[in-house]
Amino acid sequence: MRSELQNISIEESLESGFQAFLTGITDESEKELRIRAFQKFLTRGFPTKKEEEYKFTPIAPVVRKNFDHLSIGSDASVSPDLLNEHLYHEEGHHFVFFNGIYSEQCSRSVNDSGLEYKVIRDSTELNRIADGSDPFVSLNSALANGSLSIQIKRNKKALPVFIYHFVSSPDEQIITNPRLVIRAESGSESKILEKRVALESDNCLLNKIIEVDIRENASLNYTVIQDNASFLFETSGLKVRQAKDSRFYANVFSFRGQLIRNNIDVVLDDENCETHLHGLYLLNGKSHVDNHTSVDHKKPNSWSNEVYKGIVDEFSTGVFNGKIYVRPDAQNTNAFQSNNNINLSDTATIHTKPQLEIWADDVKCSHGCTIGQLDQEAIFYLRSRGLDKQSAKAMLLIAFAEESFRYVPFDFVKEELDVIINNRLGV
Amino acid sequence: MLKIENLHAEVEGKKILNGVNMEVKSGEIHAIMGPNGSGKSTLASVLAGREQYEVSQGSVTYLGENLLSLDTEDRARKGVFLAFQYPVEIPGVSTTNFLKTAINQVRESKGEKALDAVAFLKLMKEKMKLVEMDQSLLGRSLNEGFSGGEKKRNEIFQMAMMEPKLAILDETDSGLDIDALKIVANGVNSLKSPDNATIVVTHYQRLLDYIVPDFVHVLYQGRIVKSGNKDLALELEEKGYDWIKSEIEAEVA
Numbered sequence: 158m159r160s161e162l163q164n165i166s167i168e169e170s171l172e173s174g175f176q177a178f179l180t181g182i183t184d185e186s187e188k189e190l191r192i193r194a195f196q197k198f199l200t201r202g203f204p205t206k207k208e209e210e211y212k213f214t215p216i217a218p219v220v221r222k223n224f225d226h227l228s229i230g231s232d233a234s235v236s237p238d239l240l241n242e243h244l245y246h247e248e249g250h251h252f253v254f255f256n257g258i259y260s261e262q263c264s265r266s267v268n269d270s271g272l273e274y275k276v277i278r279d280s281t282e283l284n285r286i287a288d289g290s291d292p293f294v295s296l297n298s299a300l301a302n303g304s305l306s307i308q309i310k311r312n313k314k315a316l317p318v319f320i321y322h323f324v325s326s327p328d329e330q331i332i333t334n335p336r337l338v339i340r341a342e343s344g345s346e347s348k349i350l351e352k353r354v355a356l357e358s359d360n361c362l363l364n365k366i367i368e369v370d371i372r373e374n375a376s377l378n379y380t381v382i383q384d385n386a387s388f389l390f391e392t393s394g395l396k397v398r399q400a401k402d403s404r405f406y407a408n409v410f411s412f413r414g415q416l417i418r419n420n421i422d423v424v425l426d427d428e429n430c431e432t433h434l435h436g437l438y439l440l441n442g443k444s445h446v447d448n449h450t451s452v453d454h455k456k457p458n459s460w461s462n463e464v465y466k467g468i469v470d471e472f473s474t475g476v477f478n479g480k481i482y483v484r485p486d487a488q489n490t491n492a493f494q495s496n497n498n499i500n501l502s503d504t505a506t507i508h509t510k511p512q513l514e515i516w517a518d519d520v521k522c523s524h525g526c527t528i529g530q531l532d533q534e535a536i537f538y539l540r541s542r543g544l545d546k547q548s549a550k551a552m553l554l555i556a557f558a559e560e561s562f563r564y565v566p567f568d569f570v571k572e573e574l575d576v577i578i579n580n581r582l583g584v
Numbered sequence: 585m586l587k588i589e590n591l592h593a594e595v596e597g598k599k600i601l602n603g604v605n606m607e608v609k610s611g612e613i614h615a616i617m618g619p620n621g622s623g624k625s626t627l628a629s630v631l632a633g634r635e636q637y638e639v640s641q642g643s644v645t646y647l648g649e650n651l652l653s654l655d656t657e658d659r660a661r662k663g664v665f666l667a668f669q670y671p672v673e674i675p676g677v678s679t680t681n682f683l684k685t686a687i688n689q690v691r692e693s694k695g696e697k698a699l700d701a702v703a704f705l706k707l708m709k710e711k712m713k714l715v716e717m718d719q720s721l722l723g724r725s726l727n728e729g730f731s732g733g734e735k736k737r738n739e740i741f742q743m744a745m746m747e748p749k750l751a752i753l754d755e756t757d758s759g760l761d762i763d764a765l766k767i768v769a770n771g772v773n774s775l776k777s778p779d780n781a782t783i784v785v786t787h788y789q790r791l792l793d794y795i796v797p798d799f800v801h802v803l804y805q806g807r808i809v810k811s812g813n814k815d816l817a818l819e820l821e822e823k824g825y826d827w828i829k830s831e832i833e834a835e836v837a
Binding site for chain 1: 633655660666668675676682685693
């Protein structure tokens with residue numbers, strides 16, 4: 158199969174997949190929307206390092222190097238045993254995507270007056286929050302199939318939401334395009350945890366987009382764990398719009414991945430919003446993780462706080478770029494950002510860049526980024542009390558990382574994170 | 585307990601210790617005094633195993649073992665304790681959490697059972713009294729935002745928890761006011777037993793009013809140039825270090 162395809166480009170293989178996919182769509186206006194989105198993607202293509210935003214994470218060469226074609230992932234079902242193994246045994250809604258397509262059959266939901274969900278077939282419901290100028294949004298909009306829409310009901314506290322991305326395609330290189338649209342109605346409260354389950358597969362590009370609409374006085378907490386298998390390449394977009402008095406929390410943990418690019422864009426669209434972005438990347442091997450975030454203060458009296466921590470070892474690379482916009486109307490904004498990194502190896506790399514654009518004059522904004530090594534004097538201090546070297550290092554690194562757990566609303570996730578970190582640090 | 589013979593040590597190629605000889609027996613308190621830059625802290629660091637210091641010559645025998653061949657943590661596990669001149673601030677690690685890990689690693693290395701939370705807390709409460717330590721400090725990040733006195737008290741508190749055989753106090757008195765000094769000295773005195781020994785490194789005689797040494801050694805230019813009993817400290821206080829310096833220079837000439 159692969160040899161026949163060798164002469165065509167990735168984009169061409171995508172296009173033939175897209176054409177085949179289109180034949181399954183009968184609605185003409187729907188077809189039109191998707192064709193437009195796909196054309197938009199093709200005009201731009203996968204970003205190269207010539208694009209400022211992708212300077213340190215050029216997607217195009219990575220895709221060309223690791224894929225010789227891209228098929229569109231197809232649906233399959235997961236055995237009950239596998240589901241049992243990988244789904245959290247917690248009360249709540251367990252939504253399963255298989256190769257990017259929402260699977261009602263594999264999902265397990267419970268009766269909950271706080272939540273409603275449905276499958277979206279009509280892409281007019283998409284891109285209300287996401288910005289079509291992002292090539293990965295365009296690509297996802299063209300190819301998303303079986304998207305999920307979740308509504309957290311007004312003034313209700315929903316049961317926890319768990320989202321799983323199963324990936325499996327042993328014989329083919331695929332692209333999967335999961336799409337989620339979440340609307341937190343006014344006064345609602347919800348928490349969401351997302352993880353990947355990579356089964357056996359040839360290389361896979363996971364191109365995920367989540368749109369989140371947080372209405373007045375609602376609160377939404379989103380946690381994601383990226384501990385990706387070696388065949389999984391990931392581009393993830395999280396596009397958030399906040400209304401008046403709303404709260405949004407994101408907790409992003411990245412432990413492993415040949416390529417992970419996270420684009421988180423939050424628009425604080427009204428007054429008195431509160432936004433907390435916390436991230437931790439703890440990398441080794443040749444992992445490459447890029448966190449691009451944007452926090453856009455459009456109206457007065459809001460508060461955003463962003464704290465990303467990085468620990469890189471071996472040949473890994475961590476990239477951080479944090480934009481804060483404070484628009485002319487957004488007086489009395491409080492916006493804070495920090496990115497602190499510990500580099501454990503001569504061969505690991507950190508690129509960090511804060512970017513603040515402030516048009517209002519009565520604001521409090523601060524940012525800071527640091528790159529350093531472990532404090533040798535602190536290690537000596539701990540060892541002089543009887544801790545072995547490995548435990549001393551781990552204790553310092555865990556203390557450094559701990560701040561990023563602060564808003565994780567699930568205790569079992571904190572325990573899982575502890576296990577991952579302890580394993581990584583060899584204690 | 586401890587025998588230092590002809591110890592030479594350097595840091596980044598700079599020779600600091602030039603043949604230190606000293607013997608410490610169980611139950612004894614030794615004071616090491618000397619002007620700034622004489623090598624006092626280097627000696628303390630070498631005994632505790634600070635890696636930047638390179639021993640170029642000589643030996644240190646501790647309880648019949650070659651101390652210099654042991655890693656820092658193994659020295660601690662065998663009962664060597666260094667109270668730091670400048671205790672390190674470690675954000676995010678509480679004294680309680682850190683000490684529990686440390687004590688249990690030490691216990692495990694000796695084949696003893698780890699202390700459970702209740703037993704640990706009991707031990708902690710008992711030792712806190714000794715140095716009049718406030719419990720709220722112990723839940724906070726290690727030494728972060730502590731005053732100079734609180735840091736030094738925390739060192740002695742840790743020492744009380746670890747129950748070392750050989751305690752080395754590196755300028756524990758510098759920067760302390762008299763009341764804090766008394767508390768620290770009280771702690772040290774009440775931990776004294778016929779089975780352990782203490783080396784007090786200090787620049788000032790004042791501490792020795794409260795911790796009475798059996799022996800006083802003067803370190804100058806990396807060697808012990810004079811040893812005596814506690815009266816030597818008083819003499820130094822009165823005459824200053826210039827007296828020793830000129831005596832040495834006269835000898836050399």
